[in-house]
Amino acid sequence: MVNFWCERAWLPDGVADRVLIRVDDGTITSVSTVDTIPLGVRRLHGVVLPGFANAHSHAFHRALRGRTHDGGGTFWTWRDGMYSLAAKLTPKSYYRLARAVYAEMAVAGVSCVGEFHYLHDRSNEFGHALRQAAEDAGIRLTLLDTCYLSGGIDTPLNEVQERFSDGSAEAWASRVGELKDDAVMRVGAAIHSVRAVPRDEIAVVARAFPDKPLHVHLSEQPAENEACLLAHGLTPTELLSEEGALSTRTTAVHATHLTSHDIALLGESGTGACFCPTTEADLADGIGPARELANAEVPLSLGSDQHAVIDPLLEARALEHGERLRTGERGRFSPRELLAALTNHKALGWSEAGRIEVGAPADFVAVRMDSPRTAGSLPEQVMLSATASDVDTVVVGGRVVAAQGVHETLGDTGRLLADAIEELWA
Numbered sequence: 001m002v003n004f005w006c007e008r009a010w011l012p013d014g015v016a017d018r019v020l021i022r023v024d025d026g027t028i029t030s031v032s033t034v035d036t037i038p039l040g041v042r043r044l045h046g047v048v049l050p051g052f053a054n055a056h057s058h059a060f061h062r063a064l065r066g067r068t069h070d071g072g073g074t075f076w077t078w079r080d081g082m083y084s085l086a087a088k089l090t091p092k093s094y095y096r097l098a099r100a101v102y103a104e105m106a107v108a109g110v111s112c113v114g115e116f117h118y119l120h121d122r123s124n125e126f127g128h129a130l131r132q133a134a135e136d137a138g139i140r141l142t143l144l145d146t147c148y149l150s151g152g153i154d155t156p157l158n159e160v161q162e163r164f165s166d167g168s169a170e171a172w173a174s175r176v177g178e179l180k181d182d183a184v185m186r187v188g189a190a191i192h193s194v195r196a197v198p199r200d201e202i203a204v205v206a207r208a209f210p211d212k213p214l215h216v217h218l219s220e221q222p223a224e225n226e227a228c229l230l231a232h233g234l235t236p237t238e239l240l241s242e243e244g245a246l247s248t249r250t251t252a253v254h255a256t257h258l259t260s261h262d263i264a265l266l267g268e269s270g271t272g273a274c275f276c277p278t279t280e281a282d283l284a285d286g287i288g289p290a291r292e293l294a295n296a297e298v299p300l301s302l303g304s305d306q307h308a309v310i311d312p313l314l315e316a317r318a319l320e321h322g323e324r325l326r327t328g329e330r331g332r333f334s335p336r337e338l339l340a341a342l343t344n345h346k347a348l349g350w351s352e353a354g355r356i357e358v359g360a361p362a363d364f365v366a367v368r369m370d371s372p373r374t375a376g377s378l379p380e381q382v383m384l385s386a387t388a389s390d391v392d393t394v395v396v397g398g399r400v401v402a403a404q405g406v407h408e409t410l411g412d413t414g415r416l417l418a419d420a421i422e423e424l425w426a
Contacts, residue, residue, distance in 0.1 A: 006021065020032050021362065021364070045392050051354070053110070061305070063424050074284065096419070107394065107405055116144045116215060146191070190214065220285050294333070
């Protein structure tokens with residue numbers, strides 16, 4: 001197993017110079033500072049950060065990038081295009097697409113992805129395809145298998161949405177129960193939204209796998225809040241709370257349009273919030289109350305969602321920039337807080353990851369400090385200047401999976417993506 005010498009590394013106590021990381025069987029066994037570089041180690045340039053956690057992905061949405069930006073529209077018209085794409089996919093074509101998308105993530109520094117997975121066709125074939133895609137790309141996967149039962153509150157499923165449904169929460173739980181954790185994949189659960197899971201089924205999903213992560217789309221659009229208030233007299237957050245779906249294992253995705261009571265409920269329950277700033281901007285969703293959630297002790301994570309951009313560093317910067325635009329204040333999040341969101345593997349059920357310390361997985365992202373974007377930056381502020389283009393080397397489980405923008409085993413990710421996407425639109 002290769003050991004690593006870092007020019008600089010962001011350790012739990014901050015950035016340190018000349019760090020030697022020893023690795024055995026994919027796990028960090030020692031971290032020390034040394035004045036000379038030992039023989040036989042891999043040198044990592046720039047500043048080395050823990051591997052990034054992409055806490056919210058819909059891999060197949062990547063095929064919509066660059067195809068939905070003309071003619072205006074809304075989230076809801078974008079969704080129609082997404083349904084058209086979903087109707088085209090098979091397990092085989094989804095594997096090829098997801099492999100390319102996960103390779104793009106790997107090159108950008110992602111060591112673990114949370115796949116919010118609802119295109120399952122009442123079987124686990126698509127889930128197995130996603131697991132194989134993650135293994136081929138060299139990253140870990142949390143398969144957040146999603147319960148999806150209705151087309152909206154009191155609205156039947158349309159033809160495409162039928163592919164997302166198991167018919168009932170009990171049938172969903174039975175199918176998901178056949179999936180098993182392994183070295184590559186851990187299984188989690190998801191409530192698609194209060195629109196797609198009726199109130200009397202939410203508690204069934206919440207109870208189904210009490211030791212697994214539970215994610216849910218929450219208040220991404222004002223229309224969702226309005227429909228929930230009309231049907232139940234409750235906000236979506238209040239409804240989830242009453243049905244027992246908020247807890248320390250829950251992550252609310254987007255959490256954009258919240259009341260002060262919603263924020264308090266999320267904080268009191270220990271629920272996390274995953275922001276997807278580039279998607280929320282692309283779909284004109286709005287800017288959520290990130291600082292207020294953090295102040296309420298809601299753990300934050302970040303995701304690339306529909307993959308208008310796959311750049312974890314940009315997502316971290318956009319979290320801070322959204323706050324600046326929303327409030328007119330700078331420095332709403334410190335660099336350390338942004339790094340915590342960028343590396344929040346606990347939200348995906350990999351609580352041992354996300355730190356460079358003994359016992360943690362050997363997952364690192366080396367970011368160059370001499371590029372046109374980062375030259376002159378303080379290493380402690382690199383996430384405010386760098387982009388994925390500055391990622392030099394990516395290590396997952398002690399193995400180099402990408403270097404200088406090229407995937408070590410899959411090669412040119414642009415070609416992989418083009419081949420998989422062009423096939424779908426042919």
